[in-house]
Amino acid sequence: MSRKHRQFKGAEVSCCVKYFLFGFNIVFWLLGAAFLGIGLWAWAEKGVLSNLSSITDLGGFDPVWLFIVVGGVMFILGFAGCIGALRENTLLLKFFSVFLGLIFFLELTAGILAFVFKDWIKDQLNFFINNNVKAYRDDIDLQNLIDFAQEYWSCCGAHGPDDWNLNIYFNCTDRNPSRERCGVPFSCCIKDPAEDVINTQCGYDVRQHVELDRQRFIYTKGCVGQFEKWLQDNLIIVAGVFVGIALLQIFGICLAQNLVSDIRAVKANWTPENSEIRSHGQQQQKKKTKQGKMSPF
Template sequence: MPGKAQHFQGPQVSCCSKYLLFASNVLFWLLGAAFLAIGLWAWAEKGVLSNLSSITDLGGFDPVWLFLVVGVVMFVLGFAGCIGALRENTFLLKFFSVFLGLIFFLELTAGILAFIFKDWIKDQLNFFINNNVKAYRDDIDLQNLIDFAQEYWSCCGAHGPNDWNLNIYFNCTDSNPSRERCGVPFSCCVKDPAEDVLNTQCGYDVRLKLELEQQSFIHTKGCAGQFEKWVQDNLIVVAGTFVGVALLQIFGICLAQNLVSDINAVKANW
C-alpha cells in the first residue's frame, strides 16, 4: 500500500542451531577439562610432572595417557564448537566440523579394519595384555586397571594364569625370592561371598597346585577370550553405543555446517 513502509526480512542465523551447538559443547568442554585435570593430578601424584623423563620409563601402558588424550580432544572440540557457535565464528565452526569428521572417519576405518583383521586384533590384544602383565608392579594405575579387568571379566592373564610367569614377582623360577612366587594377583581369585574382608594373599602359591585344583581358588580363563565372549554376549549394546556416538557426531557436524551456511547467507546480504 502506498505510504506504508515495507520491511524486507533477510536471512537470519538459526537461534536453535546456535544455542543447541553452544550448550552441547559447553558440556563437552567441561568434561574435557575434567579429564585433563584427572590425568594431570594422577601424574602429579606419581611424581611424573616433576620428572618428565619418567614418562618413558614404564614398560607397560600408563592409563593416565587415556585420560590426557581424551581430555585434550574433548577440550579442543568443545572450545571450537562452543566459542564458534557463540561468536558465530565460521573458522572455528569449520575447524569443529572437520576435526569431528576426521574422528568419525577414523572410528569408521578402525571398525572396518577390526572386523576384517579379527585374528590380528586378537593377537595384538594378547600381546598388549601380556606386555602389561610384565609391568604390573611398575605403575599403580596400570595395576588397578589390570585388577579391575580380571575381576570384571573373571579372568587371569591373557590366555590363563601361567601368563603371570612373565612378571618377575610372580614367575616360578628358583631364583625368584618374592613371596608372590608361583602365585597370581588377588584379582584372579574366585571370591568367597562369605568373606567381608578382601584377602589380598589368596593367590599365593596357587600355581603350584594342579590345574584342576586351581579352578577352586582362581579364575583359569584368559582375559582375551573372556573379553571376546563379553563383546559377543553384549553385541547389541556395544553396537548400539557405537551407532549412538556416530549419530551424535553426524548431528554435531550437521549443526555446525548449518550454522556456517546461515552466517555466510547473512554476510552475503550485507
Template structure:
C-alpha cells in the first residue's frame, strides 16, 4: 500500500487512493465468481442470469475502453508523459516509488519521459548552477547502459552524464524516453497484445454462452415437471 498511496499523490486524482481500485476490482471478481459457481452448483437461474448479464456488462465496458483508447491515444500519451514527469519530481521522496521508476527505466531501457533531460525536473538532478547536489546534471543508475561483465551495480554511473556531448551520452546512458520506448514495445508485440485481449474476450463470451445455455436447460427441465 505504501507505493500505491504515493502514486495517488502524483497522479492528480484529487486524493483518490488507487488501492481502492484494487479493492473494488477484487470485490467484483469475488461476487462474479461466487454467482457463477453457486448458480451452477445449485441450479439457481437468478444467480446464473446475474453472472451472465454482469459479465456482458464488463465485456461491453472493456470493448468501449479499447475503442476510446484508440480514438484518444494522443490524450493517453499526454497523460503518460504527465505521470512519468510527476514520478521524476518525486523520485527521492519514497523508496518504493524510486524502485518502481528504476524498474521501469531498466526494463524499457529508457530515461525520463521523452529523454534524459526530463530529469531536470528533479531538484537533485537538474543542471542549474544553484544545485549543490553531487547528482547535478546526472541521471539515476537505472538510466545507465548495462555492462554484462559487471556483477555489481554501479549506482554512481549516471553522475555528470548529461554534461557530456550527446554522442558520448549514448555510450553511458539510455537517451530514449520511456514513452517512445513503450510505443515501440507495443508495435513490436502488437500480435501478442492483441492475442491476449482477444483470448480474454473469447473466454468472457464463452462464459456468457455457457451460463445462458445452463439457464435454458434448467428452465426446460422445470417446464417438464
C-alpha cells in the first residue's frame, strides 16, 4: 500500500475520564479553599496572623488547625487534579495520585494501629482531654469545642467532673479566688427542658456536693467512656463513612492513572513516521484547497 493511501488512527484521551476527574476535583478544590479561608479568617479574628508566635502559646488544641490542615490538603489535591486533568499534565496527575495514595496509606495504617493499640489510644485520648481541660479558658474556639463535646455526649471531664480540678479557674484549692472555684462549665449541667435561656452559672460550687447530689445537677460520666459508647452504638455509620472516603480516594487514583495512561498512549503514537504522515496529509489538503481556489468552475 502506498504511503498516500495509508491512514493514521492514533490513541485518544477519554473525554469522559478527563472531565469527570476535572469535575471531581474542582469540588474538592473549592471546598478546600473554603475551609482554608475559614481557618485563616478565624486566626485573623484572634490576632494570630499578626502575631504568629501566639500559635505555640496555646497550651491546648486549637480547633482552627483542623480547618487549616484539612483545607490546605484538599486545596492542593484539588488544584493538582483539576489543572492536571484539564491541561493533560502528567506531572500534576502523578503528584495527585501519589499524594492521594500516601494519604490513603496513612489512614489505613492509623486505622490498623488504632485497632491493635486500643489501650494506648485510650490513654492518649485521656491525656488529650485533660490537657485541653487545663487550657479551657485560654482560647474561645477550644472552649466551644469542649462545651459542644460535653453537651453532645452528656459527659463532664475525661473521666468525671473532678477532672476540672486541673483547671486553675475550677480547682477547689483555698488559694483559688475565682467565682468558678470547685465548679464545672455550664456544658456539664443537665439541661432543664423548661428553660429557654442557658444558665451559665449552673455549675458553680457543684463539686462541693457529695456524689449523689451532683447527679441531680450535672453529668457525672467521663467523656472518654461516653465517646467509646457512642462509637460502639454508631459503629456501622462510622465504618460506612470511612469506607466511603476510602472508595472515593481509590476511585480518584484510578481515574488519574487511567488519564495518565491515555496521555502516554497518545504521546507514544506521536512517532517520526506518524508525524510525517500527518505532515503529508496536511500538504495534500493544502494543495487540494489551492487547486479548488484556482479552478474557474
